[in-house]
Amino acid sequence: MGKWYVVWHGRTPGVYSTWEEARQQVEHFPGARYKAFLTREAAQQAFEARSPNDSDLPASQLPVTALPDKVRRGYAVDAACNSITKEMEYRCVRIADKQEVFRRGPFPDATNNVGEFLAIVHALAWLRQQGSTAPVYSDSMIATFWIAEGKCRTRLPRTDRNAELFERIARAEQWLAENDYCNAVLKWRKDEWGENPADFGR
RNA sequence: ACAU
DNA sequence: GTATGT
Ligand SMILES: [Mg+2]
Ligand SMILES: [Mg+2]
Numbered sequence: 001m002g003k004w005y006v007v008w009h010g011r012t013p014g015v016y017s018t019w020e021e022a023r024q025q026v027e028h029f030p031g032a033r034y035k036a037f038l039t040r041e042a043a044q045q046a047f048e049a050r051s052p053n054d055s056d057l058p059a060s061q062l063p064v065t066a067l068p069d070k071v072r073r074g075y076a077v078d079a080a081c082n083s084i085t086k087e088m089e090y091r092c093v094r095i096a097d098k099q100e101v102f103r104r105g106p107f108p109d110a111t112n113n114v115g116e117f118l119a120i121v122h123a124l125a126w127l128r129q130q131g132s133t134a135p136v137y138s139d140s141m142i143a144t145f146w147i148a149e150g151k152c153r154t155r156l157p158r159t160d161r162n163a164e165l166f167e168r169i170a171r172a173e174q175w176l177a178e179n180d181y182c183n184a185v186l187k188w189r190k191d192e193w194g195e196n197p198a199d200f201g202r
Numbered sequence: 203a204c205a206u
Numbered sequence: 207g208t209a210t211g212t
Contacts, residue, residue, distance in 0.1 A: 078206095079206090081206095081209085081210085083207095083208050083209050083210090084208080084209095086209095111209080111210050111211085112206060112209080112210055112211085113206075113210050113211055114210090116206075116210095138206095139205075139206065140205065140206055140211090141204070141205040141206075141211080141212070142205070142206070142210075142211045142212065143206090143211095144205095145211090145212070146211095153211080153212095154210085154211085155210080155211080156210085187205085190205090203212105204211105204212080205210100205211085205212085206209100206210075206211080
């Protein structure tokens with residue numbers, strides 16, 4: 001038995017019997033909402049609701065309004081590092097509306113984990129300056145460990161090109177040592193909430 | 203293995 | 207497929 005595909009939001013919303021047809025409605029359609037069901041009846045019923053129940057959507061399509069309140073009040077950080085060029089950048093967005101609040105980089109001769117670490121510290125400093133105690137979400141286990149330790153445990157070798165980066169790492173560690181912050185640093189639960197809203201999409 |  | 211990390 002083939003699956004049935006509901007397209008709530010796409011070029012032509014409807015119930016489709018093949019992925020071939022359904023994909024043409026949703027591919028390259030930003031914000032598309034769609035999901036496969038096992039039976040035609042289940043698909044039809046879901047489609048007739050006109051708008052998908054959050055519980056029907058895969059995590060990748062969850063609207064921010066479906067997130068827990070505590071999460072919606074927070075900020076998300078993420079880093080991107082090209083594994084060929086070793087160029088890294090990082091940024092932070094307000095989760096409620098995905099508005100970018102800062103972005104830094106690119107930094108040469110870096111690593112993903114250094115970027116994830118610097119992003120969190122920068123967010124903590126920025127939030128303190130804003131007088132905000134909102135939580136910071138990162139999808140990086142490594143960086144959240146390093147924050148808890150107050151130490152960036154990178155194995156990245158120093159080069160002539162990453163002196164500024166190591167300077168930033170030192171300043172970040174110093175900031176952690178000298179400042180108390182009450183913002184929680186929490187794991188972004190990709191499995192439950194979908195992609196990190198600060199993700200670079202690369 | 204887990205998270206990137 | 208590559209690399210960063212616990
Ligand atoms: Mg990340
Ligand atoms: Mg990302």
